[in-house]
Amino acid sequence: MTEPRRRHRVLMVSDFFYPNFGGVENHIYYLSQCLMQRGHKVVVATHAYGRRSGVRYMTNGLKVYYIPWLPFYLQTSFPTLFGTFPIIRTIILRERITLVHGHQAFSTLCHEAILHARTMGYKTVFTDHSLYGFADIGSIHMNKVLEFTLADVQQAICVSHTSKENTHLRSRLPPEKIFVIPNAVDTAMFQPDPSSRSQDEIVIVIISRLVYRKGADLLVEVIPEVCSLFPQVRFIIGGDGPKRVRLEEMREKYHLQDRVEMLGAVAHANVRSVLVRGHIFLNSSLTEAFCIAILEAACCGLLTVSTRVGGVPEACSST
Amino acid sequence: MEVKACEELEARRRNSGSRGRWRKVLYGGVQEGYEDNYTGTRYDEYTFLQEMVENANVRKRSLLIVMRDSVAVSQHACVVGLVGTVWTHALNGDLGAWTLLQLDGVLLVLGFLTLILTHENLRPASLGRHAFDFTMFVVGLYILAPIFQTLTRTFSSDSIWASTICLLLMHLVFHDYSYTTVEPTSTDLDEAVTNLASPTTPRSRADHELLLQRRLKERSTPVTFSANVSLNASIIASVLIASRLPHSLLVFAVMLFSLEFFLLFPLVTHHMRRRSLHFHLAFSCVLIGITLYLIYNLNYLVFTFFVIVLFFITVVSPYELIRIEKFKDEITGPWDEAKLSFSPAASHWETSSTTGAVSYCATSSEGVRLDGE
Numbered sequence: 129m130t131e132p133r134r135r136h137r138v139l140m141v142s143d144f145f146y147p148n149f150g151g152v153e154n155h156i157y158y159l160s161q162c163l164m165q166r167g168h169k170v171v172v173a174t175h176a177y178g179r180r181s182g183v184r185y186m187t188n189g190l191k192v193y194y195i196p197w198l199p200f201y202l203q204t205s206f207p208t209l210f211g212t213f214p215i216i217r218t219i220i221l222r223e224r225i226t227l228v229h230g231h232q233a234f235s236t237l238c239h240e241a242i243l244h245a246r247t248m249g250y251k252t253v254f255t256d257h258s259l260y261g262f263a264d265i266g267s268i269h270m271n272k273v274l275e276f277t278l279a280d281v282q283q284a285i286c287v288s289h290t291s292k293e294n295t296h297l298r299s300r301l302p303p304e305k306i307f308v309i310p311n312a313v314d315t316a317m318f319q320p321d322p323s324s325r326s327q328d329e330i331v332i333v334i335i336s337r338l339v340y341r342k343g344a345d346l347l348v349e350v351i352p353e354v355c356s357l358f359p360q361v362r363f364i365i366g367g368d369g370p371k372r373v374r375l376e377e378m379r380e381k382y383h384l385q386d387r388v389e390m391l392g393a394v395a396h397a398n399v400r401s402v403l404v405r406g407h408i409f410l411n412s413s414l415t416e417a418f419c420i421a422i423l424e425a426a427c428c429g430l431l432t433v434s435t436r437v438g439g440v441p442e443a444c445s446s447t
Numbered sequence: 448m449e450v451k452a453c454e455e456l457e458a459r460r461r462n463s464g465s466r467g468r469w470r471k472v473l474y475g476g477v478q479e480g481y482e483d484n485y486t487g488t489r490y491d492e493y494t495f496l497q498e499m500v501e502n503a504n505v506r507k508r509s510l511l512i513v514m515r516d517s518v519a520v521s522q523h524a525c526v527v528g529l530v531g532t533v534w535t536h537a538l539n540g541d542l543g544a545w546t547l548l549q550l551d552g553v554l555l556v557l558g559f560l561t562l563i564l565t566h567e568n569l570r571p572a573s574l575g576r577h578a579f580d581f582t583m584f585v586v587g588l589y590i591l592a593p594i595f596q597t598l599t600r601t602f603s604s605d606s607i608w609a610s611t612i613c614l615l616l617m618h619l620v621f622h623d624y625s626y627t628t629v630e631p632t633s634t635d636l637d638e639a640v641t642n643l644a645s646p647t648t649p650r651s652r653a654d655h656e657l658l659l660q661r662r663l664k665e666r667s668t669p670v671t672f673s674a675n676v677s678l679n680a681s682i683i684a685s686v687l688i689a690s691r692l693p694h695s696l697l698v699f700a701v702m703l704f705s706l707e708f709f710l711l712f713p714l715v716t717h718h719m720r721r722r723s724l725h726f727h728l729a730f731s732c733v734l735i736g737i738t739l740y741l742i743y744n745l746n747y748l749v750f751t752f753f754v755i756v757l758f759f760i761t762v763v764s765p766y767e768l769i770r771i772e773k774f775k776d777e778i779t780g781p782w783d784e785a786k787l788s789f790s791p792a793a794s795h796w797e798t799s800s801t802t803g804a805v806s807y808c809a810t811s812s813e814g815v816r817l818d819g820e
Contacts, residue, residue, distance in 0.1 A: 259782040283484075289471050293496050294782040303495060307483040310473040345787055415784040418473075437785050442473045 288439025
């Protein structure tokens, strides 16, 4: 290359970041690390989590601002429209930011930061991670907020084509402005290990939060059927949630204690060690923008079986 | 290995002069010549929003049926109007305690008779239990009447009237009108099936039917949160009014009258509606007539207001609902949450709806890994 590539100074803004844990948090962290490897500068801004407030540094000098702003509902910060303007402006000027990147439609901090960044004339990008409906009052309200904020963003990123359609309908953003960039998985962390698999039986692994949206009720129905049809099948269920009781109830009722193993919550670092024990990965979500768990499982060499919802058919096309 | 794969992809990208057909996949290999924001321009490859369905679950309403069902709302507004009239007469001193007590007794007997005639399977034992419960309730009310009478002596009448009217409005807003109008429909049945889909469900068909019927029976007397709010608001309103009355016997009579209408009357109308629609409509008309007559004697302004409200409920609102129905634009698509619409037998899975389809998409692990790198 004759001309050096342009270096960006990116501000990632979202209410959701470590120590909170989930897909968005992971995505922001890995995206920041990759951008830094490519020579860009990245700063993350989120709200304070408990006593974690102020500036922290993470791996490779990733700077994180924990803005002392109280969360009020599901970790989203209290919406004030202009309340965060001074601090966002200070961060942008101090870090000499060139691009503001907001994450997750549910995050009020992200909306406000995009608004302030546009006010100051900076370029903005928005990433949508989830699918939402149109029918209930909460969704209608959020879609209106999204339409307002995204009216002026330069580009938006969605994780799947289904998510793109959804975002286009919700925010009225022209489809040319929406880019589909699927989530990536760290292949170095998820290597197959055929030696740890059982040879004489088939192990089906399920790792998800045990909630209604992840189809825990479906599992309650499926597991006894499968167990009665195929005597050589065993299940390993990782994850915790309100529906765990129902699964345990099912296990008691059908006397499947020796065939259904329930691990409880599994830390992300230990996910691989659970995955490599199985032959098949089962995802039973009722809605999913993009299932990173399927990718991780496939990466570990498992066959993946999933419900046909949201962006899942795109991620694992049957061709 | 990674470098090799990348080079291979790069080579493929360079070699392919003509771009292939675009597919709606994320890791389907390289989509040569297509940008990440590609939406599809050619007719044959335009898949954007292809799976969106508009107004899939919308049922057309008929004006007559909506008007017919709105009678239940008017009926309840009349109940409130009627009770309000009796309160006003009692407060003005036009209505003696004994007259009102006799009226209470007559209404109570009439109510019970209607219930016996209209209820499908009322067993004598349960009737006896109801009678006993009610007697205890009346005795309790009689004992408490002096307390009610002096409850709000230190408050001004204006505040009492204001809060009573607010409470009555709250009662009207939160009242469970569907209890009198709606019969169990097929959607309720579906819901019952979904609720039944639990591990404790017996697998045989006959048992399932039995459970379903039991569940539906339970549904026939639903108690929602808003219905409770509504009932409590009306009872507080009665207590507030009763506390303005001159002596405790009148307090007792007025409280009994209010409770008969707010607590027991919905049960009677519910069973009346279930037995016969015409009976329900005829009774509602009589009730509306009585209420209008009583209010007409009381105050012209209130009467006019009440007529306008009734007209609004039975004519304007249904008409408006039908008129704006054509603007309804319900969007469903693959992004919607799938609904569990299976019956306990696993063989029924294939018949579930398009969005809720529980189908399998499997992929070989190698394929995904190569594309993911």
